[in-house]
Amino acid sequence: MRATKFPALPRFSYTITRDYPYAWVTPAVILGGIVAITFVTIINVATIGFDLVATSTNNPNQTLHDANPYGHHGLLSLLARGVKASCTATTLPINIQMFTTNYAIPYTLSSVWRENEDNTQENLGSLVYMNQPINCTVTEVIIQVLGKYTQTPILTARSRVGLLLKTHATCSVDLGNRPSASSVAKRLTYFNLIGSYNLLDETIPHFLLRNETDKASLFWGESLLSVYSLITAGAYHEEASVFSWGQDGTYNAYIGLTRQSNATTGSAEEVTSDEFFHVQCFTEANYCGNHTIPWLSQGKGVDGHAFDPYASIWGTIDILGKAMWFTVMTDLGQNDNAIPNMLAYPDLLANLTRNLTTVVQYWESPEATGNITGSTIGIDHTLSTKSFDPSTAPQPALGAEPAFLSTDYICQVPRSKSPGIRLLLILMSDIVFLQTIWSIFKLILDYKVGRDGHNSRHCEGCLETHIQESAAPVGPAGATTITNRKPYIGRKSIDESDVEMVSYEQINVTERHVS
Template sequence: MYQSFHAYHLTRPYPYRWFSPIALMGGILATVAFSLLNVASQGYTQYSNSTSNPNETLAHRDWLTGWPSFLVGTELTCQSSSFALQSQIYTNNTALPFRVKRVWRPDEDGEQIDMGVLEYYNQPLQQCNITRIFTELDIRTSRSSSRIAMMPVGGAVTGETICYFETNDGRTYLELMVIYDPVASTQNSMRSFVYSNQTRQANLYWASSMMRYYWADLMWKFAEANKKWENRWINANVEFRPKPFQTDKETFTENEIMDEDGDFFTVGCFLNRNVDPDVVAHFDFCSQNNITDLDSKDTQKELRMPDFWKSANTLSKAMYFAILADLGRDDVHMPNLLSRPKLLEEFTRDLTKTAKDLDSAFSWGINRGVSNTTFKSSDFPDVDLSVTPSVLSSKYLCKVRKLKSPLSLIISVLVADIVLLSSTWKAYVWTVDTFWVGKAATLPPCPCYDPNTEGTDVVEEESVPLNPLGQKLSPLESPRP
């Protein structure tokens, strides 16, 4: 008989009652388990998504959350954002446009290591401290006619602050600068206090109201003070520095904030006279370094600008606490004026009169989106003035998962299930053949037993040859020796 290179296996039923039930129940359980596993590993596709809150994106939980990464085919990740030096950014409050001046990180010896770029991942800003507030005033006619019409004196209020945030590598410090000029040229300005109103970000709404009117009041008083003088000051720079204090060790009190326990700022200034400025500059500087002395009648030089210094102090303080509110600073060491109704009411007590005087002269130059009245807590009993922690506003690129289309999902899961079920079946059969069938084949044949022959010798059944199909051969069919 011809013999092919290929062979086939003879099969016969397993002589075990438990084989089929285990195979059936195990197959069902294995199918369910493999299907879930294959949906997790192959049923999702990954795509990129831009978000402003990566923490919220990563906090999204689904049924795959908590699975080992080697079992899940897709993983939720977000990349950090980068800010170049001198780039302009907002916080999540979208109030003041900040510019990144410097970024550094201390080393093990405390030395500052400057960084060329700010790597940021939505960390809350902490312990922001204002280093200085300075106001630049310009009365020259080099400004555009529309800006002169809005306000005869131009001026920009600049604030500088230092904050830090925590990273896996330690603290990262950054120095930020913000410029407030409501009538700046459109090419060099970014909007301030974009979304604040009486109910949303109420503290910043009142900050914008104070700064808008107190800024105009300071510019107007500088212009009025120069009208009667032949050699006028054409520009000035007034710098305010807060009293230094150690964070987490010293505390500003409410009386210090309201200048009741001494001046909150120390002052320095330079003023340039209109005496042939193209040839030589003629500067005057403040002989006093505090508002109380500068505004005193005993100060001769500064008497040329009555009430100017008080207005400058008010504007700088409004800028000071507006920056802190935007950066989320309000704690026991630095209580924020904008979050305390009593202090806010006292600080804005002159706002109604100031707004009335300015509205009559510059009715079209004042933003009508701000308040022109004094804050009264009785008028706003339910207003929320709280200051919350802030983060820098940015877009983060995140990789998220999305379930495949139904047809693609069924095909991928079905193919993977067939492969795994086939392997499982082979492993099950091999285990039974090895540890049950193979072991039974090595045992001696069982002697026949008949109760009627008890006490007689046991007769072993004569070994009968079998054909390849497992059937007994008749004597005529027995293979020849």
């Protein structure tokens, strides 16, 4: 016998289609396609066209503000949030040196701590900081007198008496990492800063952004520190030389200045008074004890000696200490924290600089020779050498700007891809999105057509064949023919299960029975 060959089963298939029975489909597809293409392209331009790259900055707030390529309003800005810029907090270890964003005095981070719920103190090894404004209070000014054994020879050659000024300030910052704390104070992180200033030592940077107009208060603070560092060192040299205590250059003294009043809020009368400071000092001559500026200016030492301890230096010590105190307040961004800032208000600044013109004239007079002052340093005339006059116009913009710790941050910011790569990625993404939208649209439309009952599951050719076969003549007895078809719902092809096989005899019997 001859083997019967069966056709190979198809590995692929195609879909039978027919027109949708709705007149609105074509315009809907055209208009919807235009809208879909536009919307999808806008999304892809905003989200695909940029990469996040790492960058370093010392102003993360400005970096985050400028990083959005589409601004901060509108649809593109909202869509571009997927490539939103971000910055990481920096860790400042203890003993690190830094400036504030006013760049006047260098500071050393000496300690960091937090207050716990049980009122215990938790000491930390570093400060995790993210450009929050700092709130600080100056607690002490220290003036160290340096001689030939406590400063380098080159500094001693410039001035036999050197002055190192230090300040202690306690600051706090709300890092926002303890939201469950019971009070605002418990959410704060506290830290101590030690600031330093030495006119002679050029290795210690200070006042990096000198500007008489934009930073007028710091400009006047630097002027006072520069002039009164020389005046105080000269006065100390003269006093110690007269009484032979520092004749060979072995100057060595510690002068600690703290606030005399313990009131929570100070006044203008307090800061302008010569009793503002409480003094504790040690000199090569003797121990000064704990006194005020007026008491020490009388020359009454602990042993009653009329010349002990250097009565003529305390007037300049008072001005120098206030200049350092309020310069640090300005550098730390404080106008009125416990006490008013003398560099921030015209009348207080006029009081603080009232003797400036006189002392500059004395220093530059023939009487103030190097033998008396012990210094070869001249007055810096790029700074102010005259007393401040509050009646002059225009008045400089005095005041302290909000201060932040100056440090570097690592930020992720969006950067535009190359035009070719950007176009290719946008086209590919458009195709994927549009194909998805089209599939969803067809799914919904097919479901609607099926529910409307338009013979949607029959192709047009299948319907015509079914009608023709139903009207075909009856064949001879014993033969079979297709008399009924099953609906082609969800089918792509026709097989034997789609038809019912009946005999012509059955048909004839049925017809006779009907007749």
